[in-house]
Amino acid sequence: MTEPAHPHSDPELERLVAARTADLTEMLGYLAACWDDEKRLLARQLHDSLGSSMTALTMHLALLSQHIPAENKAMRDRSAQMKQLLATIIETNRKMQLDLWNDKLEFLGLRAALAELVPEFAARQGLAARASLPDEDGHYSRTQGVVLLRCAEEGLRNAATHGKASEVDVILDDDGEQLMLTVRDNGEGPRDCAAAMSASDCHGLRLLRERARHLGGELVLLRGEDGGAVLRMTLPREAPAASASSLG
Structure with missing residues (x-):
């Protein structure tokens, strides 16, 4: 039946x-x-x-x-x-x-851009920020590098302004098949992550989510185990053909 x-x-x-x-x-x-x-x-x-x-x-x-x-x-x-x-x-x-525009991203790669961004943000905001990065920079497209860097910037801004965090970790992982950028803080994490991602005033997160989708990946916002927020962007190592030629 x-x-x-x-x-x-x-x-x-x-x-x-x-x-x-x-x-x-x-x-x-x-x-x-x-x-x-x-x-x-x-x-x-x-x-x-x-x-x-x-x-x-x-x-x-x-x-x-x-x-x-x-x-x-x-x-x-x-x-x-x-x-x-x-x-x-x-x-x-x-x-x-x-x-x-971060020139280090274009001339030295994503790893160098993040290594500069995180400590400068920490000094400017008066909080503890750490970057955990691969030993060597991978061969990312410029579009991928720009979107991952924008994710780090958005996560840091949200941690300082909305989450009121005192500690932030920025982690870049590359397992050869996918790229993952995680921003984790100890601040006041969102009670409803789905609502926070879809809120009409969260244009930065919504645009990042669409940019990740455009590259065949995803952006998620989670609540950390000990509170705080976890913003994670995952992109496939090989960008879809439709977006591979984009200049980002």
Whole structure:
């Protein structure tokens, strides 16, 4: 005896919904990749144009300062103030470049980018953050590297702002078949992880989840055994053909 079909089951509707969902996931992946490329280009322009100009100004000011008479204290004080202002602008420009795009990811790999990101975040937020990384960097596509790095950034931000954590661990695993990035904290973990992942104001997590799906992987948010949150992204070692050429 066959079981009756579900009264609301409609194979054609389910097929259309699945196809539409796949289209939206692919579009979100493409838009996110374009967004990353724009940020990468802007960071490069800040480095090549504004950064080099500020460095040249610093050199010119140093040369001019050498010709200020020692007895002219007012001019020497003004020169010192200008040097300090230029140094502040240069440092601000450097931080803006890093927020937009981590050059270490592109030139040295994901391992180097995470090794820099985690301690800098810890120092800035005043918490303990540790990175557990493979001994050697694997051969990831740039898209995979960008998405995994974005996952680490999002997990660190959530741990500090929402979880109010004092300790965070960032762990990167590569077993040859899949890549796994885990951010684990000791803060106030979400009571309902599914609701937290689907909340309308959690755009960062929702976009990350779609980017993981676009690459054939997944993003999950769990509550740790001792409380806190566990954000884990898993990606297949070989990205799907549709997304392998994406620039991320």
